[in-house]
Amino acid sequence: MTETQSTLSRRTFVKGSLASLAATGAVGSALYGCAPQSGTDAGEEPMAATGEEIAPDEIHWSQCNVNCGGNCVFQWHSRDGKVLYMETDNIGDADLQARACLRGRSMRRWLNSPDRLLYPMKRVGKRGEGKFEQITWDEAIDTIAEKLKYTIDTYGNDAIHRVYATGMYSTTGNPTSRLLNCLGGYLERHYDYSANMILASMPFMYGDQFSPYDNVHCTSFSEAAQNSDLVVMFGNSPAETRMGGANAAWDFARVREGVTSRGGKIVNIDYRLNETASGHPDEWLPIRPGTDAALCSALAHEWIVNDKIDKEFLDAYVVGFDDDTMPEAAKGQNKSYKDYIMGTGYDMVEKTPEWAAPITQISADRIRELAADIAAANAPYICQGWGPQRHTNGEDTTRAICALPVILGKIGLPGTNTGQREGEPSVYLVGSLPAGENPVKVTIPCYQWVNAVDHGHTMTATNAGIKGGDLKNDIKFIWCYAGNCLTNQHGDINYTHEILADESKCEFILVWDTVMTDSAKYADILLPDAMRSEQLNMQTQGYSEYYTSVIVGGPAQEAPGECRSSYDVCADIADRLGVKDAFTEGRTHDEWVQFLYEEGAAADPDMPTWEEIKEQGVYKRELASSIALKDFRDDPVANPLGTPSGKIELFSEQLVEIANTWELAEDEVINPIPVFNPGFQGYGSVTEEYPLYCAGFHHKSRTHSSYGFIPEIEAVARQQVWINPADAQARAIADGDTVSVASPAGEIRIEAKVTPRIIPGTVGIPQGAWHKADMDGDKVDEGGCVNTLTTYKPTPLGKGNGPAHSMIVQVAKA
C-alpha cells in the first residue's frame, strides 16, 4: 500500500468513527442513526473555513449486494449528490446489527473506481481479448433485441441461457428472468455452484423437500449456543465465509461461548487452520482434503463395535442401516450401510481407524478419541460448510457426514443438528420482482452450460442430468448479468476459453457488469450497470438466525457515465420486442420497490408503512432458534420425510435405479449408501508429475471475484498458495517467493505462504483471484486464479463443480 493510500483510508476511518460517536450522542432520534451530521472533519472540508453554510449530510441506507449473502447494511453519508463516507449498521440492539466487513466498507472505492464501466460497448477484437468500442444505448439495445429475436426464431427459446451469476442480491436486482419469460422463456438451470453436490444427493437421504438453505433441515447456531455440548465442524469457517456483523461469524462466536461455558468443545476439521479456528489451535483437526467420508466411516465403525449406536432410533426412523431395515428387494444381500462399514459387503474392507488413518492423515488413536467424544456428548452439533462437498466425491462426502448424527440417534433433539450447515432465517418480509412463468421446462445442471454450448443437442437425463425432458438445442445466446462465471468462477479456464472463443458455437454473449472482469472480455455486447447504492434499493438481511429485516434506501449518489438501471434497460429491450406492458405492468423501478414493500407490509401488520420505512431505512425483528427435523423426530408418522419410505434413507433405492440406468464412465460411480470414494483427482491420484493435492477455499479479501480489483483489500489478505514447510523445503521455496503451480489443466503464478497451518502433501489456493493470462500466448495465469488449475469434469450424480476443490499439482519456484 502506498503512503497516500494508507493516509487516505485512515482518515476515512477516523471520520467514520467520529460521526458514529456523534450519532450515538444524539439520543432519541439516533435510534435509526438519522440525526444529520455536519462536516466533522475540518481537515478535509475547506468549505467550513470560508464561513459558507454547510449543507447537512444526507443519510441513505443501502446494502452490500454481492453473494457473500450477508447483505450487510450501508449507511451512506452524502453531500451534494456524492458519498463522503460510509457508516454501517449502528442502530438498535448491538446483537442484531448487520455490520459490514472490510470489503463492504471499501464499497466507496468500488463506486468511485476509475475502472468502472461507463458506457455500452461492442466487441472489436477476438472473444477473450478485451478489445471494445463505445456504442450508444440505442445501438446496444437494438442489437440485443435483434439477437434475441434471431435466436428464438432460428433455434427456439431453449437456446437462450441465463448463466449462473450471483453478484446481485436485491429484490429488484435481476429483471432478466422476467424479461426472458415475457419473450417465451429460456433455458434455466438447476443446482448451484455453492452447494451443488449437496443439492443433488441429500434429497435421496432426507427427501425431496430437502434444502441446505433453511432452518427445517439445518439447526440454527443460536440453538447450538443454547443447548449443545460439542460442536464438530467439517470444512466450515464462518469467520471467512460469513464475515459481516450479525452474520454467522458473530453467531458462531456465541456458539463457542455457550458450548465452552458448559464444558464442551469445538472440533474444526479442515485441511488448513482456518480463520475460525485461528487463535484456538486446539480446535483444529487437520485432514487431507476429500477424505472426510473415510473419517466418518471409521467413526461409524467405532460406534458399531463399541455399541454406541441407537438401534431403537435406527429401526424406527431410518432405512438401510442394517439388514433389519433394508428395503424388501435388497434384504439379505449384504448391501446395508453396516455391511459397508464392517467389511461384510461392497468392497469387503473393514473401515477401522487403522484403515482410515493413511487416507485421512489422522492417526487411528485420534480417530478413536473423536469417536469417543462424539458418542459421549449429550447434544452434539455436527455440521459441514460447503467446502467438503465441493469436491469430485462431494455427493458421497456430504451424505457420509450426515450419517453420523443419524447413527447416534442425535437428530431433532435440542442442541443437535443433521450434519448440514447452520440454519438460515426462515422469514422474508418482502418478495422480489416476480420472474413470471418460464414456458421452457427443460433445465440443465448449472455447471453443464459449457457442455451445452458445445454439444447440448446430445444431452439427456441419463447422460447429462438434464431435467424436464431432453435438450434439443445447443446454447446459442448467453445472458450473463452480474456474474463472472463464464471463466473466472466456472472452472478450467483454458478449456472454457476454447469453447467460448469459437463464435460458431455460442453466437452471442451479453455481459453486464460494473468493471472489466475476465468474463466481460468474452462479451459481444458489454453493458455498464448502475450499482445498487446508485438506485433505490430494497433487500432483506442475510444469514443471521437471530433476526430478520428489510432495508430500503438510496440512491446515495448518481451513477457515473452512462450507467443505467438494469430494470430500465430491460424495459427498453421489452419495448423493442413488443412486450413492454407485460414486463413493466405499468410500474417504474421505484414503483416496483414500493409495490413489493407494501405487499409485504399488507401481509404483516407489524411492519412500518411505506412512508415510515422510507424515513427510517431499516426495520428488524428478532427470530427464535430452530431445531432441524424436530417435527419428524416428534412424530415420524404425522410428519414423514419426502423420501419414498418417509424415513431417513441411508440406503436409497432411487440411487440404485439411477446407477443402473444412467450412462456413466468407468470411473464414475453412484452409490446407494454414503461411502468413501476417492473421486477424480482425489486421494491416490497424485503422480510423479503432479505429486501434491490442491484444494481451494473462499477468501477474506474477496467475495468470489467481487472486490478483487480493489488494491487496499488485496493488501490486507494477499493471494497466496498455502504450503507446508516440509513441502516448501523439499522445493527450496521460501515464504514470499513467487512460485508456479501447475495442474493437468493449466499453470498459475502466485506468492507462496509457507506455513504449518496447512497439512503436508496438500497446497491450498484462495478462489476468486482475477485471471490474467495471454490467451494467445503461454496462457500462464499471473493472477493466480484457481480455476486455471481445475479440470472440467462434472461429478457423477449432480454433474456439478466438484473439481473446484479437487486438483493435483506440482509447485516450483518460478
Ligand SMILES: Nc1nc2c(c(=O)[nH]1)N[C@H]1C(S)=C(S)[C@@H](COP(=O)(O)OP(=O)(O)OC[C@H]3O[C@@H](n4cnc5c(=O)[nH]c(N)nc54)[C@H](O)[C@@H]3O)O[C@H]1N2
Ligand atoms: N474453483 C472454485 N470456483 C468457484 C468456487 C470455489 O470455491 N472454487 N466457488 C463457487 C461459488 S460457491 C460461487 S457462488 C461462484 C460465484 O461466482 P459469481 O457468481 O461469478 O461471483 P462473483 O465472482 O462475485 O461475480 C459477481 C459479478 O457481479 C458483478 N457485480 C457486482 N455488483 C454488480 C452490480 O451492481 N451490477 C452488475 N451488473 N454487476 C455487479 C461483480 O463485478 C462480479 O463480476 O463461484 C464458484 N466458483
Ligand SMILES: Nc1nc2c(c(=O)[nH]1)N[C@H]1C(S)=C(S)[C@@H](COP(=O)(O)OP(=O)(O)OC[C@H]3O[C@@H](n4cnc5c(=O)[nH]c(N)nc54)[C@H](O)[C@@H]3O)O[C@H]1N2
Ligand atoms: N469472504 C468470503 N465469504 C464468502 C464467499 C467468498 O467468496 N468470500 N463466498 C460465499 C459463497 S457464494 C459461498 S457458497 C460460501 C462458501 O462457503 P464454503 O463452501 O463453506 O467455503 P469454502 O471456503 O469453500 O469451504 C469451507 C472450508 O472448508 C475447507 N475445506 C475444503 N475442502 C475440504 C475438505 O475436503 N474437507 C474438509 N474438512 N474441509 C475442507 C476449506 O479450507 C474452508 O476452510 O461462502 C460465502 N461467503
Ligand code: SF4
Ligand atoms: S462482503 Fe459480505 S460480510 Fe462483507 S459487507 Fe458485504 S455482505 Fe457483509
Ligand SMILES: [Mo]
Ligand atoms: Mo456460492
